[in-house]
Amino acid sequence: EARLPWWRRILDGRRTAVPWAGERPRLRRTFDRVLRWIVAVVVIGLVVFLGMKIPAGVQATRDHFSKRSLVTPDHFAASRSFAGHKPDIAFDGLSNTWW
Secondary structure, three states: OOOOOHHHHHOOOOOOOOOOOOOOOOOOOHHHHHHHHHHHHHHHHHHHHHHHHHHHHHHHHHHHHOOOOOOOOOOOOOOOOOOOOOHHHHHOOOOOOOO
16 A cells, blocks of 8 residues: 555544554563563662661761760779779779779
8 A cells, every 4th residue: 555645644534543652562572571670689689788787877877976975983893802902993084003
C-alpha cells in the first residue's frame, strides 16, 4: 500500500486509534531483567549496610562534638593497700606524685 501524502496524514478524517503511552507492550529483553536485579540487589545491600553502620556513625558524631568534662571520684576504696600508700592518695589530683 502506498504511503499517504503529508496533508492527508495530518487531515485524516478516519482518525485511526493510536494507543496511549504505556499501553503498548514493551519489548522484554533479558539484559533489562538482569540489570534490574543487579541494581535492586546493590540498593538493598547498601540499605542494609548503612542500616548497620548508622548507630556507630551517630555515636562517633556525638563523641566528636561532645564537651569534655573532668570526672573526679567522690569515694576511694581498695581491697588491699600497703602502709603509707592509702587508696586516698591514688586520686589526690597531683600529677607529680606516685602511688
